[in-house]
Amino acid sequence: MKSIIDCSVHLIILTLICFISLDFIMVNVDINRKQEAVSYMESYIELYGESEKGDMGYDLADGIKDAVRDIACDNGIDINISYKASTTNYHYYDLICEYSLNMQLMNINKIVRRHSIVRTERDEL
Numbered sequence: 001m002k003s004i005i006d007c008s009v010h011l012i013i014l015t016l017i018c019f020i021s022l023d024f025i026m027v028n029v030d031i032n033r034k035q036e037a038v039s040y041m042e043s044y045i046e047l048y049g050e051s052e053k054g055d056m057g058y059d060l061a062d063g064i065k066d067a068v069r070d071i072a073c074d075n076g077i078d079i080n081i082s083y084k085a086s087t088t089n090y091h092y093y094d095l096i097c098e099y100s101l102n103m104q105l106m107n108i109n110k111i112v113r114r115h116s117i118v119r120t121e122r123d124e125l
Contacts, residue, residue, distance in 0.1 A: 023105040030101060034112075037075040038097045041068050042118050045081075049120035051091040057083045058091050060120070072097070090119040 045068060050061040060068075060081060072079045077099045084092040097114045 019105055023103055027101060027103050031112075034075055034077060034099050035114075037071060037077060038114055038116075041071050041079070041097070042095060042116055044068060044071070045093070045095070045118040045120065049093075049118070051120045051122070058086065059083060060093065076100070084117060086122060089122055091122055092117055092119050 045060065045064060048067075049064050051058045052061050065081065068081070069079065077097050079098075080094075080096040082094045082096075084094050086092065095116045095118050097116075099112055101110045101112055102108070
């Protein structure tokens with residue numbers, strides 16, 4: 001009888017360890033997917049980004065902003081792009097990305113905020 005109880009307790013402990021491990025794997029996959037999307041958005045802006053002169057300084061072209069926002073929405077990321085500064089060759093923008101990470105078994109919900117600076121080439125020299 002004692003061996004049956006011991007085996008049952010060990011089985012419950014192993015099952016818990018497996019569920020926690022699976023939850024960590026799912027969170028890791030989610031983190032990788034979202035970080036890949038953020039890196040893709042940064043590269044997309046640097047490769048295809050065009051700056052337009054507006055009332056409040058420079059801004060990214062509407063087509064580029066729409067494409068980046070579509071990528072962000074598809075991956076559950078909130079973005080904010082704002083003009084930072086200019087040099088003789090480039091315009092610099094702040095790209096702030098926020099997304100939520102959920103670990104369901106342990107009931108953990110964390111908001112991750114990633115701040116990066118991207119640039120576009122300056123056309124008017």
